[in-house]
Amino acid sequence: MAPRTPGADLPEHPDWLWHSPDPKPSYDVVIVGGGGHGLATAYYLAVNHGITNVAVLERGWLAGGNMARNTTIIRSNYLWDESAGLYEHALKLWEGLEDELDYPLLFSQRGVLNLAHSLQEVRDGVRRVNANRLNGIDAEWLDPHQVAEICPILNTSPDLRYPVLGATWQPRAGIAKHDHVAWAFARALDRMGVDLIQGCEVTGFERVGDRVVGVNTSRGPIRAGKVALAAAGHTSVLADTLGLRLPIQSHPLQALVSELLEPVHPTVVMSNSVHVYVSQAHKGELVLGAGIDAHNSYSQRGAFHTIEREMTAAVELFPMFARAHVLRTWGGVVDVTPDASAIMGLTPFEGLYVNCGWGTGGFKSTPGVGWCYAHTIACDEPHPLNAPFSLERFTTGALVDEHGAAGVAH
């Protein structure tokens, strides 16, 4: 695994990636939020449903929210059928995305290890592996010796405070370059005539009765046949203006990188109880994340003790990281639902669709969300894969509780 030179993977661009048009007065579909989900949704609206009179509205710079801030891990080894279905659909799309978008996404299927450090985590891991296999998802249960073979720099000594007792292993999982994914979708959309409008903040909705017919923005009103929300934690702020309360809470989630290092870490390692997740990006920097900050906040920054705790876990599991340096820390905002699964589907308002609550699953789900959300918007009914993720489940109680299987203990 030779490290890649920074910037060397980018193609020459004699042409534009995207333009920055002014908003038109009206669109068939307005997507609120120009992150990965908004862009992917617009893409599949165009490609799968032929709908291109679409605007993607972004209040800041394109894909500058969680799409620019995540740790780029992609996997589909979720416990429940509902989650596994959606994330596996996403993973299958990831596997063809680089060709489809004709852009280097640096999608690297280097596998993901989810470590178990207690007998209960072993039970949970075995359970998830068995469920994954029956759902057609690649998964193996590894003993500590097998774990060490895959990731030799991992401390699998039994003397560890919480020794590695085993791990789940999904070989098809991996990482991709988040920014490139956004730019690839943006380039494709620009070519198909979809308007990507930056610096355009949605402040409210135009309604006729219970039908949403447009949005008010910092750049004036825009009429829309349909409005699709894809604004992560801020989705609830927008829905609030309609009196629609969404059950999501937003927290800071921090991540960090080291300086560039010669390749040492061949895969992705995640641990919930020695809490950290680590990969080494193509250029050579270690990319790490861990727990969310407990307080609610929309600020893209967290508290430092969260980083310090993460570092204790990092050097516990990877003693050789002791003299690696934290180069940069940053924060994103994770929008978390009561059952740690997303919300995607219809709303009580005609012509208004909601997609939020992805917590830590947003990046890996990107193409799957785009595919299903586009279907939901175009057909005015959920795709079978996102039907379980309706808003109604919080009334019926048909929850998809992924607290146990999420990378982060919520």
Add this chain to the structure above:
Amino acid sequence: MSNEFRLADRGRIDRDRPIRFRFDGGDYEGYQGDTLASALLANGIHQVATSIKHGRPRGIMAAGAEEPNALVQIERPFPEPMLTATTVELREGLQASGLPGRGQLSTGDDPARYDTMHAHCDVLVVGAGPAGLAAALSAARSGARVIVAEADTEFGGSLLGSGETLDRAPGTEWVRRATAELAACPEVRLLPRTTVFGHYDDNYLVALEHRGEQAHSRQRVWRMRAREVVLATGSHERPLVFAGNDRPGTMLAGSARTYLNRYAVRPGNRAVVFTTNDSAYAAAIDLADAGVEIAAIVDAREVVSTHWASLCIERGITIHADTAVVSTSGTDRVSSAHLCSLRSDGSRTPSVRQVVGCDLLLVSGGWNPAVHLHSQARGSLRFSEDIGAFVPEQDVRSVRSAGAAAGLFATSESLRSGAEAGRDAARAAGFDAEPGRLPRAEKAPVLASRSVWLLPSPADSDGSTRFVDLARDVTVADIRKATRAGMDSVEHVKRYTTLGTAHDQGKTSGTLSTGVIAEMLGRDVAELGTTTFRAPYTPVTFAALAGRDRGDLYDPVRVTAMHDWHVEHGAPFENVGQWKRPWYYPRPGEDMETAVLRECRAARESVGIQDVSTLGKIDVQGPDAAEFLDLVYTNMMSTLKVGRIRYGVMCTADGMVFDDGTVTRTDEQRYLISTTSGNAAGVLAHLEDWLQTEWPHLRVYLTSVTEQWATIALVGPDSRQVLSRVASGIEVGNDSFPFMSFRDGLVAGRRARVCRISFSGELAFEINVPWWYGREVWEALHEAGQPFGITPYGTETMHVLRAEKGFPIVGQDTDGTITPDDLGMSWAVSKKKTDFLGKRSFSRADTARTDRKQLVGLLPADENLVLPEGSQLVDTAELPEPPVPMLGHVTSSYRSAALDRGFALAVVKAGRDRIGETIYSPVGDRLAAVTITEPVFYDKEGARRDG
């Protein structure tokens, strides 16, 4: 060749303390007080590294943390990657090598120790240059508690390198006196070698102190909470963008001055100075006076300062006004600078007017205030046209920027603003502070600088050798590629080109790149702004942040009062939360299964003893304790009689089982509740959460008493006899001491509370004594049990015994999606109470379904089979193509001594309606047939609990 470029007459190095070091395989000598960079320059080494993308030779550009080029790998005393030669203190035996932008981690374990310090203060002064020292003096003289943190090895900041005078004496003399005065103040703490790298909410700042490889702790992280903060962090000089601006020998002018005055290093023999402002003149004059030939001063401004011009004339230095260096020549080092007039003469392509030979090219494109901490503290920035840089727009609450960090570059201004900031900070913290007298600095009139971003470039039309970010090899051409692709935000260009993302996080390139992008797009620098400043200011080792919280201290190890006994008796331990619990007690030659079967038989047939001290215990007191417990448990606790015990289930608001345990009423207004071992803290937090946020009117007080009690379970038909031998004051008979009640008395002579509860189905007593007597009472019971063959057992046997009785373990047989009814525990859910946590959810459509996953028993058709826990369950004897519908999974599975076979607990869809049916479990490559049963396998009628 040794110290050929060292001057004899100046500097702050200690010539009596030579230091030998090795770089790139060559042996050299420097002095105490050198950095690796200054020692290399003294030995004539300019090229230190190669660049990451193009492999171009790179030299030493700066004299501090802003260095973009001189990356080194430390090899000895212990490998550390990616440090800048400019920040590595020279130490005896240091071995290092230059890096091409990417470092190596050591495969050996880091032997060093790292510590964490905590400090509070009234005024934290970051930076001990003229502004910081003046601030610290103002604050310290008022009696305030002051911390001064300075990244450098010694205080003084710019005064160390500039050679300026204060009160007509060397500025360093004032620094010495100021430092001595501060050191003499009892409330002042001075932290040299300490970089404040993060500024968080409410003036929480974190700093890294370097103490050296030999120190007891190599590095310490300071966690500081300051009432008021003065940021006197100085500024970074900005390079200029011309073709070949990366050749070794190219150096920031101020840094060259520092090498000269502080380290007594002559950085070259013949220099060209290219500047857009007055500051580089001072460097030129100092270098000239030290014997460096100044071949030319090239000033981008049309008008140059008469003050500096006259000093140059005195020394015969030529000044080229309105001129730029547009390219360089040289192989491993710059050999000439190519000059071009900036004056518009009508021709579109400017041409090189003059080639000036040199081995040193000093550049100064202006100075960027180090606004990093101000910005981290959420301070806003504005672009100052006067200095061509971003400065703090206004101070954040309780944070003041002073000196160069505030854009005030003259030493006199630094001193004044620092003194005022220190005074204001101390006053804000409640002290009566005065600025005091300030030393008089040299005065020189300062002409406005000229902001220069893109220079004409006759030699490099595509911009591919004009470097904007040297650390990442990002050129004008790279940035143009990004803007031509449609990117018009600094964030996008940064991500596209990797600009500003290297080890230096764009300290020299940040503002410069904004200027270049702005010029390309025809937009305002101010409008484009900067990318976000994030912690850490300079890179920090992982190990320093981890501190001591590693190994055994990664998480506290909690052990019970009887722990040593368990160790002495050979028990392996299971981690349960932070606790170490005995897992089983193998006898010589026994494997785990054999030991557990023996322990199970003892508990069922004679008597077993288990340490259950780890179960969480919460004391619940207050007039409303009963009402509170009725709200948090699904069953009724207010009707419990004093002296009695009830099993209880807690749910979260969604109706899912959260924890379980016993509730003991010790008084009308007092209960003792128990929790699962791993969830004790979680339960207390949950209860406090509801008490404090939803029911603050309830008069209830919660106290964790887990560690006040050592608790011993005495289990089995002979347990009563064993207890009777050591208990006094307790009638142990069934009628006088019924099930689910407690008695206080003496056990082995110690005050004890004995509860009749059972997690095994057997007659059992739970003996609680003060923690201190845990081992003593345990040993007494063990001794008293000898005639009955008393057998200690661990968590594994406990699990088997309870599973045989169908008792679920929360967190093992439940996973946050299981209701009490799913567990067959509707009996524990009150029908009478008007409200309790989870009640409303039970009526939700999905929660009320009758075909939910329910706890059942499983008996494998193969009696010898112990199903792996976590196995899934399916309906068919052969697997169809995925996705295969799953019925549920095996939650607990063991071999039973009592049943003489394998058995399991599982959750299965509509399981209770399917009892007697056969379903299948994929085990390895085969499907194992299993029969669904009631979850209770042993003593279904409950006959054994009374003995």
